Amino acid sequence: MVAKKRSFYxxxxxxLVLDSVIVRDxxxxxxDYATANGLKLRPHTKTHKMRAIAKMQLDAGAIGVxxxxxxxxxxxxxxxxxxxxxxxxxxxxxxxxxxxxxxxxTVRVAVDSMAAIEEMSAAAQASNAVVGLLVxxxxxxxxxxxxxxxxTLPLAIAIERxxxxxxxxxxxxxxxxxxxxxxxxxxxxxxxxxxxxxLELWSRHGLAAAIVSGGSTPTAYQSHMVWHMTEIRxxxxxxxxxxxxxxxxxxxxxxxxxxxxxxxxDAVAGQVxxxxxxxxxxxxxxxxxxxxxxxxxVEYPExxxxxxxxxxxxxxxxxxxxxxxxxxxxxxxPNHICxxxxxxxxxxxxxxxxxxxxxHVDARGKIQ
Amino acid sequence: MVAKKRSFYxxxxxxLVLDSVIVRDxxxxxxDYATANGLKLRPHTKTHKMRAIAKMQLDAGAIGVxxxxxxxxxxxxxxxxxxxxxxxxxxxxxxxxxxxxxxxxTVRVAVDSMAAIEEMSAAAQASNAVVGLLVxxxxxxxxxxxxxxxxTLPLAIAIERxxxxxxxxxxxxxxxxxxxxxxxxxxxxxxxxxxxxxLELWSRHGLAAAIVSGGSTPTAYQSHMVWHMTEIRxxxxxxxxxxxxxxxxxxxxxxxxxxxxxxxxDAVAGQVxxxxxxxxxxxxxxxxxxxxxxxxxVEYPExxxxxxxxxxxxxxxxxxxxxxxxxxxxxxxPNHICxxxxxxxxxxxxxxxxxxxxxHVDARGKIQ
Numbered sequence: 001m002v003a004k005k006r007s008f009y010x011x012x013x014x015x016l017v018l019d020s021v022i023v024r025d026x027x028x029x030x031x032d033y034a035t036a037n038g039l040k041l042r043p044h045t046k047t048h049k050m051r052a053i054a055k056m057q058l059d060a061g062a063i064g065v066x067x068x069x070x071x072x073x074x075x076x077x078x079x080x081x082x083x084x085x086x087x088x089x090x091x092x093x094x095x096x097x098x099x100x101x102x103x104x105x106t107v108r109v110a111v112d113s114m115a116a117i118e119e120m121s122a123a124a125q126a127s128n129a130v131v132g133l134l135v136x137x138x139x140x141x142x143x144x145x146x147x148x149x150x151x152t153l154p155l156a157i158a159i160e161r162x163x164x165x166x167x168x169x170x171x172x173x174x175x176x177x178x179x180x181x182x183x184x185x186x187x188x189x190x191x192x193x194x195x196x197x198x199l200e201l202w203s204r205h206g207l208a209a210a211i212v213s214g215g216s217t218p219t220a221y222q223s224h225m226v227w228h229m230t231e232i233r234x235x236x237x238x239x240x241x242x243x244x245x246x247x248x249x250x251x252x253x254x255x256x257x258x259x260x261x262x263x264x265x266d267a268v269a270g271q272v273x274x275x276x277x278x279x280x281x282x283x284x285x286x287x288x289x290x291x292x293x294x295x296x297x298v299e300y301p302e303x304x305x306x307x308x309x310x311x312x313x314x315x316x317x318x319x320x321x322x323x324x325x326x327x328x329x330x331x332x333x334p335n336h337i338c339x340x341x342x343x344x345x346x347x348x349x350x351x352x353x354x355x356x357x358x359x360h361v362d363a364r365g366k367i368q
Numbered sequence: 369m370v371a372k373k374r375s376f377y378x379x380x381x382x383x384l385v386l387d388s389v390i391v392r393d394x395x396x397x398x399x400d401y402a403t404a405n406g407l408k409l410r411p412h413t414k415t416h417k418m419r420a421i422a423k424m425q426l427d428a429g430a431i432g433v434x435x436x437x438x439x440x441x442x443x444x445x446x447x448x449x450x451x452x453x454x455x456x457x458x459x460x461x462x463x464x465x466x467x468x469x470x471x472x473x474t475v476r477v478a479v480d481s482m483a484a485i486e487e488m489s490a491a492a493q494a495s496n497a498v499v500g501l502l503v504x505x506x507x508x509x510x511x512x513x514x515x516x517x518x519x520t521l522p523l524a525i526a527i528e529r530x531x532x533x534x535x536x537x538x539x540x541x542x543x544x545x546x547x548x549x550x551x552x553x554x555x556x557x558x559x560x561x562x563x564x565x566x567l568e569l570w571s572r573h574g575l576a577a578a579i580v581s582g583g584s585t586p587t588a589y590q591s592h593m594v595w596h597m598t599e600i601r602x603x604x605x606x607x608x609x610x611x612x613x614x615x616x617x618x619x620x621x622x623x624x625x626x627x628x629x630x631x632x633x634d635a636v637a638g639q640v641x642x643x644x645x646x647x648x649x650x651x652x653x654x655x656x657x658x659x660x661x662x663x664x665x666v667e668y669p670e671x672x673x674x675x676x677x678x679x680x681x682x683x684x685x686x687x688x689x690x691x692x693x694x695x696x697x698x699x700x701x702p703n704h705i706c707x708x709x710x711x712x713x714x715x716x717x718x719x720x721x722x723x724x725x726x727x728h729v730d731a732r733g734k735i736q
Binding site: 010011012013014015046068069071087088090091092093094112113115116119136138142143144145146147151175262263264265266267268271273275276278279280282283284285307309310311312314326327338339342343344345364365367368 | 436437461462487506512514515519543635636641646647651711712713732733
């Protein structure tokens, strides 16, 4: 990515632009890695929330898609697609809506409790559908998933016995890797041994895991180290952001999504204000470097976005050689691209030598 | 607000519910204060982003509305309404779109630079409209606005001279009060003397400020201390949130907006996970109490929402007497209600003895 000349683009700001060349490159590179290592790829679509981009991932060989919420599955998946809902089917409407989807597509759901298995089985029976279940194992994040091999067994047995659900395998999410990026190998080795232990236990009870699904962009290119993993579910890799850059997982050149903002005030000495605030960028800090502000300004790498209010971004420019002027447009790479995309109604799709096109963020705001 | 019994409401979660009784009470209380103190009220609609609620505020005596972005003005304001855009009209399309609106309604815009005055004047000329301008003075937040009385003079003179713009007065925003809540009176006294100084200076040059517009919910009920203020622009007061509660500006009973979430996992000891993450609540911390987590759980006041991922909220329940169970619904009062509302496609409007109704968030995502 190269800094562009002042006042580029004609659209109103703030706005998110996707570089199609970088998006396609990010898709292909991970697809190639997966193929080379005998891994299946099931991208998490929470990052882009767009059907058109999910299609590009599928066209490049992805075996299906991953979503978090049922409403995302309803918008992003289509008949005949293989969709994994990496989220417990708990709540008044989740299991029934998933069972409805399972009538015309392969629906797989992660579970970590007996209640989830019972709700999903009952709803699948009512819809006369079959839903595949993956037992979630917590590999260190401490969020969802059972933490011991032994705790997976009663869940796997219950799935085998319950009507209209199918035991598909195991799901893990090494999301805690953000916090231990200096020792990436170690947690992955621990994951490997936990999986080994679990699969042996299941095998002794006549149970098999056809799918062992792993995830996360930071660990994506280390996935071959986890022997039993059959598929990966990275999301952020499609665009990347300052989390993945500063975490050392990619470079600025791999960042496909950029917020274009306009300088709207220079009234305070040593500062300019841009029209991108927390309703554009989100207040997410950069996990591996919390003191770097609210995003990276491509044209002014020494600038710091020190404070966001709802529609204002305060930028400390005291360390910059030149001063952005009022009306100037700048390029911000967000810290966390997922909430940023979710804040946009639409984004701009940029391809060299072609007109910009506007793309609707299909599943934006689908939180149920 | 009273904690409700387990599994209340039928709608899918997470979802935002507005208590209409509290909303109407919040509207009326501030309207009464404004009337009693001879202040005009021009609520900032960024908090609710809904035409129906703006109408309630107008019906209760508000003289007009405030918005941040032009796209909000386009959605929230209507012909014949008096709308203040508390934001510099800088950027390729802002001034022309404001000028278009000014053809059939009163549009007032805050400026803090010569560039803003020139852009607005040129656009208003092109649209054959007149736009009122308020010179923004920074009263301590260090965001937008000129910081010295003397710096307002050339701007005010330029407005008087420029075609198709009208000098309406002065705008201030005491948003920094969050950070000095233990000495509220002091900054307000400083504001008063800065305004006094500015108005005297203007008067010596034959300039008058018909409007002196102040703002912010925390300072709303101290507005009478600022002698020269003619109107106030609070936004958050309509719903309140944990910022205003923990800042000491209201009580939990004044919080009209609550996220209903479902417990989806209890796999980790001492913790439950709810289905409201940062795509529902936003990652905003509570400004006056940054160690209190990501919102307040009404039914479990000792619980702490310690971590948000996109669709998960991890809740530390080790300090709670009873443990929420899987499937149970809980009530969260968000730290910062403005980004939370902006994340919802629609909200539920609750009135005693009436069915819940769904309200669209009209200006959600309007960031341009």
